Amino acid sequence: MPLIRRHKLTWKQVLKKHGYLQLPVAHDALTAKLIKLAGFPAYQVGGFALEGSLYGYPDADLTHLGEKSAAVARIIQAVDLPVLVDVDDGYGDAKNVVRTVETYEAMGVDAIFIEDQRPPKECGHMSGKVVVPAKSMVNKIQAACAARQNPEAFFILARTDSRQPEGIDAAIDRAGEYRKAGADGVYIEGPTSEKELRAVGKAFKGFPLATSILERGGATPWVAPSEMHKIGFTMILYPATVLFRATRAIQAALDAL
Numbered sequence: 001m002p003l004i005r006r007h008k009l010t011w012k013q014v015l016k017k018h019g020y021l022q023l024p025v026a027h028d029a030l031t032a033k034l035i036k037l038a039g040f041p042a043y044q045v046g047g048f049a050l051e052g053s054l055y056g057y058p059d060a061d062l063t064h065l066g067e068k069s070a071a072v073a074r075i076i077q078a079v080d081l082p083v084l085v086d087v088d089d090g091y092g093d094a095k096n097v098v099r100t101v102e103t104y105e106a107m108g109v110d111a112i113f114i115e116d117q118r119p120p121k122e123c124g125h126m127s128g129k130v131v132v133p134a135k136s137m138v139n140k141i142q143a144a145c146a147a148r149q150n151p152e153a154f155f156i157l158a159r160t161d162s163r164q165p166e167g168i169d170a171a172i173d174r175a176g177e178y179r180k181a182g183a184d185g186v187y188i189e190g191p192t193s194e195k196e197l198r199a200v201g202k203a204f205k206g207f208p209l210a211t212s213i214l215e216r217g218g219a220t221p222w223v224a225p226s227e228m229h230k231i232g233f234t235m236i237l238y239p240a241t242v243l244f245r246a247t248r249a250i251q252a253a254l255d256a257l
Contacts, residue, residue, distance in 0.1 A: 011111040011155035012184070014042050014082050015208060020229040023237045027053040029078035031242060036079045042110075044084040045072050046239045048123055053243060061120040065091045069103050076108060084111040084157070084235070089119060089132075094143035101147040101154075111155035113187055113210070114140060116162065116174065125190055125218040131162045134174050138181040145182040157210060157235075158183035163190040164219070172203045184208060185235070190219040197223065201232025210235035215244075 015021065021042050026032035027049035035043045048059040050071050055063065068087075076083050085104055090097035097114065104112055115121070116137040118130045131137075141158050148154040158178035163171040168191060175186040185208030191197045197220070201209065209232055213220050228236050 009082060010153045011042075011082055011084070012152070012208075015234055017041075020225065020234045020236065022225050023084060023235060024242050025049045025237075025239050026075055027243055029075050031246075032075050032078045032081070035242075036081050040081070042082040042084065043079075044237060044239075045075055045086065046237070047086040047088055048239050049243045059121070059123040061088070064088075065096075065100055065103065069107070072104070072109065073107055082110040084113065084155075084237075085109050087112045087114055088121060089117055090114050090140050090144070093136075094139045097140045097143045098147040101144045101156075105148055105150070105154045110153070111157060111184075112144075113157035113159045114144060115159040115187075115189070116178075125212075125214055125220070127164060129161050129164050131160070131165060131174075134177050137174070138177055141178055141181040141183050155184045155208075156182070157185045157187050157208070159187035159189055159210075161189045163188060163192070163196075168192075168196045168199060172200060175200075175204065179204075179207065185210060187211065187235070187237075192219050192221075194221060194223060197221075197228070197231055197233075205232045208235065209233050210237060212237035212239050214238075214240050 018041055023044040024035055025046040026035055026043050050068060051057040051059050051063055054071055072085055087100050090100050116131045118132045122129045144156050160171050160174045162174050171188050175188055179186055187210035188200050191200055211233060213222060225236050
């Protein structure tokens, strides 16, 4: 399958141009169009939103590459914005990660993030998570980097969920290993205070750095995007904002009927 490059800017270039990115999730093509209309320069497609909107499932490892990639293909054809796609744990071991990278790069996806949870996974801000050995994740990152055809155009973000089971210092250490393995950026899920956010930002200052924030019930405190950028974060993911508000709107419409 030939590569499809639809965008003038790569993920690295859009990061450089804007300094930091606020990344709402598109769970369908209409939402992607609305994200563009609102003026966002990039967006993400998240596993939580896809599972919830398409299947009514919790984000618990119930769908994989086949279901997810079919949905992503429909969404990304709706707009020409650069997109970051959640690929969970890569859907298996290193060889599965290779297929995942090949699938999404050929599709025209600009960036992916891979996490180090052990299946069956938990939603990012929930307790009860278990992570694979760091070496297993390093192997996946190395396989992902080797599999891509264009390292300048296809961005690999390595996510660790180890904060909850192992603590913030272990999460920083793991993210450092993933950076050394070749990841283009690191993503530490679930810091629980501004102090922890600042420790992460200090450890990776000047390197592409991501985390996610929920309005309610999340582990990470709500900090203004501009302040997050000052701390050191360049990608701030909002995995539930749009879907939760859309759900409330649907409930209100049904109540009105």
